[in-house]
Amino acid sequence: MNAPSDISMKTDDVLRVELEVFKREHRDLDDAIRALxxxxxxxxxxxxxxxxxxxLLKDKIAIxxxxxxxxxxx
Incomplete structure (x- = not known):
C-alpha cells in the first residue's frame, strides 16, 4: 500500500487542499497546451x-x- 497516495488514509481537509492543488495544476496544463x-x-x-x-489529474480530481x-x- 502506498500511504501518500492512498485516499482512504487522508482526512477530508487534506483531500480538499489536494483537490484545489490538482484543479489548479489542471488549469495550468490546459493553459500551457493552448498556448503551445x-x-x-x-x-x-x-x-x-x-x-x-x-x-491523470482529471482522474485524481474525480476520485x-x-x-x-x-x-x-x-
Missing part, C-alpha cells in the same frame, strides 16, 4: 505528454470529488 498549440512551437510528443498528465461528495440514497 496557438504558437505552433510544440512538438507532438510534448503535447501528448502534457495531455496525458492533464488526464477525490467522489470521496468528498456524500452518497444520497434516493
Amino acid at each position: 498549440q496557438a504558437t505552433g512551437t510544440a512538438d507532438q510528443i510534448t503535447l501528448q505528454r502534457l495531455k496525458k498528465k492533464k488526464l 477525490i470529488e467522489d470521496r468528498l461528495t456524500p452518497d444520497i440514497i434516493a
Whole structure:
C-alpha cells in the first residue's frame, strides 16, 4: 500500500487542499497546451505528454470529488 497516495488514509481537509492543488495544476496544463498549440512551437510528443498528465489529474480530481461528495440514497 502506498500511504501518500492512498485516499482512504487522508482526512477530508487534506483531500480538499489536494483537490484545489490538482484543479489548479489542471488549469495550468490546459493553459500551457493552448498556448503551445496557438504558437505552433510544440512538438507532438510534448503535447501528448502534457495531455496525458492533464488526464491523470482529471482522474485524481474525480476520485477525490467522489470521496468528498456524500452518497444520497434516493
